[in-house]
Amino acid sequence: xxxxxxxxxxxxxxxxxxxxxxxxxxxxxxxxxxxxxxxxxxxxxxxxxxxxxxxxxxxxxxxxxxxxxxxxxxxxxxxxxxxxxxxxxxxxxxxxxxxxxxxxxxxxxxxxxxxxxxxxxxxxxxxxxxxxxxxxxxxxxxxxxxxxxxxxxxxxxxxxxxxxxxxxxxxxxxxxxxxxxxxxxxxxxxxxxxxxxxxxxxxxxxxxxxxxxxxxxxxxxxxxxxxxxxxxxxxxxxxxxxxxxxxxxxxxxxxxxxxxxxxxxxxxxxxxxxxxxxxxxxxxxxxxxxxxxxxxxxxxxxxxxxxxxxxxxxxxxxxxxxxxxxxxxxxxxxxxxxxxxxxxxxxxxxxxxxxxxxxxxxxxxxxxxxxxxxxxxxxxxxxxxxxxxxxxxxxxxxxxxxxxxxxxxxxxxxxx
Amino acid sequence: xxxxxxxxxxxxxxxxxxxxxxxxxxxxxxxxxxxxxxxxxxxxxxxxxxxxxxxxxxxxxxxxxxxxxxxxxxxxxxxxxxxxxxxxxxxxxxxxxxxxxxxxxxxxxxxxxxxxxxxxxxxxxxxxxxxxxxxxxxxxxxxxxxxxxxxxxxxxxxxxxxxxxxxxxxxxxxxxxxxxxxx
Numbered sequence: 001x002x003x004x005x006x007x008x009x010x011x012x013x014x015x016x017x018x019x020x021x022x023x024x025x026x027x028x029x030x031x032x033x034x035x036x037x038x039x040x041x042x043x044x045x046x047x048x049x050x051x052x053x054x055x056x057x058x059x060x061x062x063x064x065x066x067x068x069x070x071x072x073x074x075x076x077x078x079x080x081x082x083x084x085x086x087x088x089x090x091x092x093x094x095x096x097x098x099x100x101x102x103x104x105x106x107x108x109x110x111x112x113x114x115x116x117x118x119x120x121x122x123x124x125x126x127x128x129x130x131x132x133x134x135x136x137x138x139x140x141x142x143x144x145x146x147x148x149x150x151x152x153x154x155x156x157x158x159x160x161x162x163x164x165x166x167x168x169x170x171x172x173x174x175x176x177x178x179x180x181x182x183x184x185x186x187x188x189x190x191x192x193x194x195x196x197x198x199x200x201x202x203x204x205x206x207x208x209x210x211x212x213x214x215x216x217x218x219x220x221x222x223x224x225x226x227x228x229x230x231x232x233x234x235x236x237x238x239x240x241x242x243x244x245x246x247x248x249x250x251x252x253x254x255x256x257x258x259x260x261x262x263x264x265x266x267x268x269x270x271x272x273x274x275x276x277x278x279x280x281x282x283x284x285x286x287x288x289x290x291x292x293x294x295x296x297x298x299x300x301x302x303x304x305x306x307x308x309x310x311x312x313x314x315x316x317x318x319x320x321x322x323x324x325x326x327x328x329x330x331x332x333x334x335x336x337x338x339x340x341x342x343x344x345x346x347x348x349x350x351x352x353x354x355x356x357x358x359x360x361x362x363x364x365x366x367x368x369x370x371x372x373x374x375x376x377x378x379x380x381x382x383x384x385x386x387x388x389x390x391x392x393x394x395x396x397x398x399x400x401x402x403x404x405x406x407x408x409x410x411x412x413x414x415x416x
Numbered sequence: 417x418x419x420x421x422x423x424x425x426x427x428x429x430x431x432x433x434x435x436x437x438x439x440x441x442x443x444x445x446x447x448x449x450x451x452x453x454x455x456x457x458x459x460x461x462x463x464x465x466x467x468x469x470x471x472x473x474x475x476x477x478x479x480x481x482x483x484x485x486x487x488x489x490x491x492x493x494x495x496x497x498x499x500x501x502x503x504x505x506x507x508x509x510x511x512x513x514x515x516x517x518x519x520x521x522x523x524x525x526x527x528x529x530x531x532x533x534x535x536x537x538x539x540x541x542x543x544x545x546x547x548x549x550x551x552x553x554x555x556x557x558x559x560x561x562x563x564x565x566x567x568x569x570x571x572x573x574x575x576x577x578x579x580x581x582x583x584x585x586x587x588x589x590x591x592x593x594x595x596x597x598x599x
Contacts, residue, residue: 039545044475046517046539046558046596067542067555122595141586143545143552144565146595219494304516305493308598336557336578338514340501365508391461391527395454402450409443 040067041074041127042101043145052119052153056110062147064125065101073128078106082121082149085109092128108149116155122146154217159185160192164240164252165345165358170261177208178358179223180343181242183215190214192244194223199237206231220305233259235353261355262289263296263348266325268359270368275339279368281313281330285348287320294319296350298328302361303343310342320350339363344370461485463530465523472535477557478512479535481505486524495521497532517558543594551581552592561597566590 042065050058064074072095078086087107095102106123126144160181167176179194194210210223223242235257242249264286270279281300287293295317302311313330320326328348342361347354359370463486468479481489490500491513502525503513517539524530542556554560554576562573562582566589574582575597584592 037546037548039547040542040555042540042542042556044538044540045473046541046556049519065540065542067544124593126591140588141545141547141590141592143543144591144593145541145543146593147541148596216496219496338516365510395457398450399454402447406443406447413440 038068039127039141039143041065041125041143041145042067043125043147045147047148047150049150049152050108052110052114052151054110054112056108058108059105060108060149061103061105062123063101063103064095066095066097066099069100070097071095075126075128076104077124077126078121079124080119080121080149082108082119082151085111086121086123086149088123110151114151114153116153116159119151119153121149123149154186155184157185158187158189158244158247159183160189160215160242160244160247160249162194162240162242162249162252164238164254165343166238166254166256166356167358168257168261168356170259170264173228173259175227175229175256175258177210177225177227177238177240179210179240179242180220181215181223182220183217186217188214188216189244192221192223192242194225194240194242195248196225197239198231199239200231200234205236229258231258233257255354256356260288262353263287263293263320263350263355265346265348265355265357268346268370270370273334273366273368275337275363275365276335279332279334281332281368283315283328283330283346283348284325285320285328286325287322290322292319292322293350296320296326296328296348298330299347299349300330300332301345301347302332303345305340305342310337334363334368337363339365458528461527463524463526463528465530465533468522468533468535470533470535473538474535475538475540477517477537478514479537480512481522481524483524483530485528486526486530489522489524491520491522493518493520495532497521497523539596541594541596543592545584545592546581547586549581550586551583552576553581554578554594556594559597560594563593563595564590565593 044063044065048060048062050056066072073092074095075092076088076090078088085108087109088104090104093102093104124144124146127142129140161184162182163180165178165180167178168174169176177194177196181192183189191212192215193212196208196210197204198206198208208225208227210225213221213223215221235255238254238256239251240254241251266284266286268281268283270281273279283298283300285296296319297317298315300311300313301309302313304310311332313332315328315330318326318328340363342363344359344361346357346359348356362369362371464484465482466484467482468474483489487506488502488504490497490502492500494500505511505513515537517537519534519536521532521534523532539558540556541558541560542554543560543562544553544555545551546553552562552574557578559578560576562576564571564573564584566587570593573584573592576582576594
């Protein structure tokens, strides 16, 4: 009886201990859930770009975003080669969980002179735990974000940045060379032209020249040349540079093919496209050889109007049977892409050879089309502008006729 | 008799003067009409730009252009409009246009063309560190250049695309830093 009672008591105690243990465990689990496991921080704008002017004094506003809506401290630091010209009043500020964002300012005091080119500074916001106000006391991993300051100092006189595209119009036996240029200097350049040298095995075969244009500071244009090659088919190197006044840009080297290619690009298309979806890009190629091509892979690079690469798409490897066509497929997520025209370079590698093509990509709400080549869109100042000019001319003529008539009438009146 | 003749002369001179002043009035009225006509022509046919205002700095990316007396707008990243994109909002049946962060210039084109206006679309930089899954995520709207800063110094980690997660080995005393990538 006594033993049973003891056993019961022991069981009861065990249950109590168990319950207590469970309560404590739950409490710890609850605490772990409550402890934020995410550090997140935002800042806007990500970058402020300013053209340099001597002794410029300016205030720049930015906002820090409390993405996780939590209590925290933010420490500000400044880095970069413009650090001595930036003033930031606050070093540490506190965010409460109710505050979505806070606005701040930093002051820029630029010197009289800066060397030509790009100068940068970063105003960095680092997340600190709410009980820490010193960035040096961070023990755990954390995040920081920056709002950048870009100061562009124009190159004295004339300066040009250039890119280089080549297109082989195999069926018409034409090679198109395109040189998109950006004027980074402070003076207008009246005469700009491209010089393209064609090499085979380190031997110069031809020297070609593009059209000649003028360009104003900060603007983008394009030089081009259609060349009908009169040399043996095969693989060649092209070295391009842009010459303006007594200066020239650095040479850009590109490899290209002349003549019939063993792998032909028959077409490139996208069906059932909607902007924001993942576009299925189908490249129809033709194996002109009597042997199967193994491991052919397509690579499509897409560029925006600033010549920035915005997509680098790669297909899987394909085997293409002899004397037959095959579709190579690439996928492009267009969620962050906006409507407009883009440049692209398609390269297909096979049997240690390659074919390379340039396309313009027109992206619309419900269509994506690949066409032609080139890069910079030509001037859009067309018909409507001439109507405006015509109207202005008509108004000026009317005013002049009216004035002449009025003067004549006044004189006539005096004579009378 | 002399007096009568004199009176007649004076009266005829007065009549002539009244005739001339009537002519003058008519001519002045014509001139006024002409000037007002030109003023009204310019007012009703010159495009008027309402939004975005000149030098506006915008935190949103979809812009609803507002303008009068024009059919299309031209948008360019060049001040001199050497590579403009022509947008006809009516034919596209849209009201807003989505822009990447950057500086843009725009003008409206009707019978006449408007002056050029400038606006800036701000970029948003956002970085999330998920300690539970040991990942970094770009929660902004531009590509990020991620660097890692610890006691050993600063080292480049990854160029992180928008909404993309990147696995990291979490280390103490480390700050993962995100700054806008590209020029």
